[in-house]
Amino acid sequence: MLKIQEIREIIKLIDQSNIDEFTYENEGSKIKMKKHAAQTVVSTQQVAAPAPQAVPQQQAPPAQPNQQPTAAAETKQETAxxxxxxxxxxxxxxxxxxxxxxxxxxxxxxxxxxxxxxxxxxxxxxxxxxxxxxxxxxxxxxxxxxxxxxxxxxxxxxxxxxxxxxx
CATH class of the missing domain: 2.40.50.100 (RNA polymerase II/Efflux pump adaptor protein, barrel-sandwich hybrid domain)
Known part of the structure; x- marks a missing residue:
């Protein structure tokens, strides 16, 4: 399952992009996000069979690798x-x-x-x-x-x- 910081980063990326719907399945968990006008809806559920895949409905620019050092830096700030x-x-x-x-x-x-x-x-x-x-x-x-x-x-x-x- 994704960590809360990773989910936040995905939400932020989807919010800033033109993607309207995003689905992620991994290890028996499923996260589905949909944008409706000015709001983003996030739902999570457990699925029976693990099917690791990410299925975006529209293509988004790959920004996840650039975001991870920022999340690590925030964690270090919080602990200090x-x-x-x-x-x-x-x-x-x-x-x-x-x-x-x-x-x-x-x-x-x-x-x-x-x-x-x-x-x-x-x-x-x-x-x-x-x-x-x-x-x-x-x-x-x-x-x-x-x-x-x-x-x-x-x-x-x-x-x-x-x-x-x-x-």
């Missing part, structure tokens, strides 16, 4: 990020898989930066998933010690986004 581990620091984590945005729009300032004070209901960022922009709240009162992800970075469910020194 939590450098200020401390017992009294609270981690604000991502409640979903999506894209991290530090500000409400590209031309506006970030919701929070290192050193900013936050309350329980303070919005600290947005995580965009499937064209829905979800505001993430601090849920604790304190001070932002470190921002652990970059603007526009893909984040996983449960991935730490901020370290907060609680009051």
């Amino acid at each position: 990020a939590p450098k200020q581990e401390d017992a009294n620091l609270h981690k604000i984590t991502s409640p979903m898989v999506g894209t991290f945005y530090a500000s409400p729009s590209p031309d506006q300032a970030a919701y929070v930066q290192e050193g900013d004070k936050v309350g329980e209901n303070s919005v600290v960022c947005i995580v965009e998933a499937m064209k829905l922009f979800n505001e993430i709240e601090a849920e604790v009162k304190g001070e932002i010690v470190e921002v652990l992800v970059d603007n526009g970075q893909l984040v996983e469910y449960g991935q730490p986004l901020f370290l907060v020194k609680t009051v």
